[in-house]
Amino acid sequence: MSKRFIKQTTAAVLLTTSILSFSSVALGATSVDQSVNNAKAELNKATTHYVYPSLDGKLAPSSALYPALNSVKKNYELTRSAVVSSKLSTAQKNAKLKEIDTLYKEKVSGGLLPYIDAFNYATEYLVPIMKEIEAAQAKNDFAAVEKAYHKLSYQLKGRTAILYRFSGKAARDLLLEEYKKPADEKRHELMVPVTIYMKIVEVNDLFKNGKKSEAQTKFAEIEALLDRLPNASTNKFVGALLEEVAKLKTTIDYTSVTSTQQAILNEKVAGLVTELNTTQSDQATVSTNGSNSLIVTVKEDIGIPKFLGKGFYQTFTKQLGVTKVNGFNPTSIKALEYTAAAFPEGADSLADLKGKTVTLKITVDNGSALDVEFKITFE
The missing domain is CATH 1.20.58.790 (Methane Monooxygenase Hydroxylase; Chain G, domain 1)
Incomplete structure (x- = not known):
């Protein structure tokens, strides 16, 4: 085999390999x-x-x-x-x-x-x-x-x-x-x-817990916000909320009035104690240890009608500003019958009342009506 043939063959193989290799890379790229x-x-x-x-x-x-x-x-x-x-x-x-x-x-x-x-x-x-x-x-x-x-x-x-x-x-x-x-x-x-x-929820909670003064203060915060509410005429939800505020205001106003009237009544009870001890101390002495109540300490055993008629009932109703007794005029027969029936059955004299309490439903009006259950305890 000639050297020339070998060289040509080798060159052809190298060229073919080069071409194939280049084509593969190019194709991959x-x-x-x-x-x-x-x-x-x-x-x-x-x-x-x-x-x-x-x-x-x-x-x-x-x-x-x-x-x-x-x-x-x-x-x-x-x-x-x-x-x-x-x-x-x-x-x-x-x-x-x-x-x-x-x-x-x-x-x-x-x-x-x-x-x-x-x-x-x-x-x-x-x-x-x-x-x-x-x-x-x-x-x-x-x-x-x-x-x-x-x-x-x-x-x-x-x-x-x-x-x-x-x-x-x-x-x-x-x-x-x-x-x-x-x-x-x-x-x-x-x-x-x-x-x-x-805040409405807070006010109601305060009321439930007996914190009336704090409830009134908190309600004032509600009133301060009312002007910032959306127009109720175009917002039914706001209208309903205002109804809730109005209901609460009624309660607040009533509580405020009640509180004021109760304070006045407490002062009048103190005055009643002084008056009765001045005019009837020979029969009994009177004191108080709380709102809407009296403690009568019996000194002379006299009949209940005499005790009431001698001045206690008249002084009691006048001094406290009583306008109704169980819904009736204090001087009416029905009011007097109700008062007599409030005393324990079988009790004829003050001695029979010792250790017992008589409760009278009365309405007092010292600027505004206030209904209370007034308790009189005998000792």
């Missing part, structure tokens, strides 16, 4: 480039799925976006894997990975995905609370409104930042207009009514 370009094209379209509808004044529901999200995430991961496993140089791999990573961060992590999260938050949190408030207001259920109001306030104060985290101003503005703005307005509308309702 072309395939990766195509995958990267396809991924970039899909990534660039990611935000258009919600941005384009918003330009027409429509919000794309999250349910319609999941197919696009799943597709772009899947193809992004596949393309990334293809680049990493390709025969490209390290520098080429890093360059291509940077391209698709940057686009993914911008279009998916900063666009499509947070838009879906924002839409889901608005529809799964704000919308149900707003419906809860609407239903409670329709029934004038003040406690339920208060509960839902606090839930809404919690969301608006600490969680609505999620509504601002995606790109696309038109879509963001539309989402805020449709969901956050009504929620903000509802919270503002209910702020004073809920505060008033909470």
Whole structure:
């Protein structure tokens, strides 16, 4: 075999190997480039799925976006894997990975995905609370409104930042207009009514615990807020709340009047004690140890009619400002019969009354009528 033939054969083999090797690398590079370009094209379209509808004044529901999200995430991961496993140089791999990573961060992590999260938050949190408030207001259920109001306030104060985290101003503005703005307005509308309702609850609790003075002070805080309420003529819930305030005011006014009248009566009882001890001390001495009560310490055993008729009954009714005894004129036969019947059966004299208490239902009027059960205890 000639040397020339051997050289030609060797050259041909080397050339063929070189061509095949180059073609394989070139083909691989072309395939990766195509995958990267396809991924970039899909990534660039990611935000258009919600941005384009918003330009027409429509919000794309999250349910319609999941197919696009799943597709772009899947193809992004596949393309990334293809680049990493390709025969490209390290520098080429890093360059291509940077391209698709940057686009993914911008279009998916900063666009499509947070838009879906924002839409889901608005529809799964704000919308149900707003419906809860609407239903409670329709029934004038003040406690339920208060509960839902606090839930809404919690969301608006600490969680609505999620509504601002995606790109696309038109879509963001539309989402805020449709969901956050009504929620903000509802919270503002209910702020004073809920505060008033909470104070109503406080006032009632104070009354139940006998803290009437504190209740009156707290009610003054309610009255100071009334001018800040929304217009009751256009807000039925506020109208119903004002009815509750009016009921409470009636109780407060009655309590105030009662308290004043009771204080006057207490002073008159003290005066009655002095008067009776001056005029009837030979028969009994009188004292008091509490509101609406007398303690009669018997000194002379005389008949009950004589005790009453000698001056006790007349002084008692006149000094205290008694206008009715069991609903009757103090000097009427029925009032006198009621008084006599109030004494224990079988008791004829003061001695028989020792250790016993007589209760009389009387009405006193020292500027305003006050009904009391007056107790007279004999010792």
